[in-house]
Every structure is written in C-alpha cells, then in structure tokens.
Amino acid sequence: MxxxxxxxxxxxxxxxxxxxxxxxxxxxxxxxxDAGQRRARSRQRCxxxxxxxxxxxxxxxxxxxxxxxxxxxxxxxxxPRHGLSPPRRTQAxxxxxxxxxxxxxxxxxxxxxxxxxxxxxxxxxxxxxx
Numbered sequence: 001m002x003x004x005x006x007x008x009x010x011x012x013x014x015x016x017x018x019x020x021x022x023x024x025x026x027x028x029x030x031x032x033x034d035a036g037q038r039r040a041r042s043r044q045r046c047x048x049x050x051x052x053x054x055x056x057x058x059x060x061x062x063x064x065x066x067x068x069x070x071x072x073x074x075x076x077x078x079x080p081r082h083g084l085s086p087p088r089r090t091q092a093x094x095x096x097x098x099x100x101x102x103x104x105x106x107x108x109x110x111x112x113x114x115x116x117x118x119x120x121x122x123x124x125x126x127x128x129x130x
Contacts, residue, residue, distance in 0.1 A: 084111065096120050
C-alpha cells in the first residue's frame with residue numbers, strides 16, 4: 001500500500017510542478033506582451049514628437065530664410081563717436097569762460113548739449129581739487 005501512496009504523491013507533485021511551470025510561462029508571456037505594447041506606445045510618442053519638432057524646425061528655417069531675403073531698410077549704422085579732441089575741449093571751455101551757454105556752445109561746435117555740460121562739470125571738479 002505504501003507504494004501506491006508514493007506513486008500517487010509523485011503524480012500529484014508532478015501535476016503541481018507542471019501547473020507551476022504553466023503559470024510561470026503564462027505570466028512571462030503576459031509580461032512580454034505588455035512590454036511590447038509599452039514599447040510600441042513609446043515609439044509612437046517619439047515619432048509624433050519627432051514629427052512635431054521637425055515641422056517646427058522647418059517653420060523656423062523658412063522664417064530665417066524670409067528674413068535673410070528681405071531688403072535692408074536703408075539705414076546705415078552710425079559709427080561710434082569719439083570724445084572731443086583736446087583742442088576742441090579747450091575751445092569749448094574758452095567759450096564757457098566767455099559766458100556762452102551750453103546750448104550755444106553745442107550748436108556752434110556741433111556736439112550734444114549733454115556732452116558740453118559734462119565737460120563743464122568735469123572741469124569744475126578738476127579746478128576745485130587744485
């Protein structure tokens with residue numbers, strides 16, 4: 001009788017083992033299938049994003065090309081102005097000492113009034129420190 005129990009126990013163990021292996025295979029297949037779907041969705045999102053970026057880049061390239069093809073406005077850049085030369089500074093200070101206003105000095109010398117006022121203020125500071 002003990003041989004029959006051992007045989008039945010062995011058969012029961014084999015059935016449980018095969019059931020466990022089958023369950024494992026099914027779980028692995030489901031996981032693999034789910035992973036494939038996630039990869040496909042991810043690939044699709046990447047393709048959509050790539051297409052959107054490509055269209056945006058093409059639009060920007062077209063805008064750049066349109067700006068490059070536009071005619072210049074005809075406004076020449078103004079070269080940077082240099083400060084007053086020493087002889088012109090001397091002349092402006094001489095005119096100031098004669099009592100001419102900064103507006104008159106600026107008009108006579110063709111320089112901005114603010115530059116004349118700055119020159120006069122700097123001269124006063126230098127003279128007060130002597």
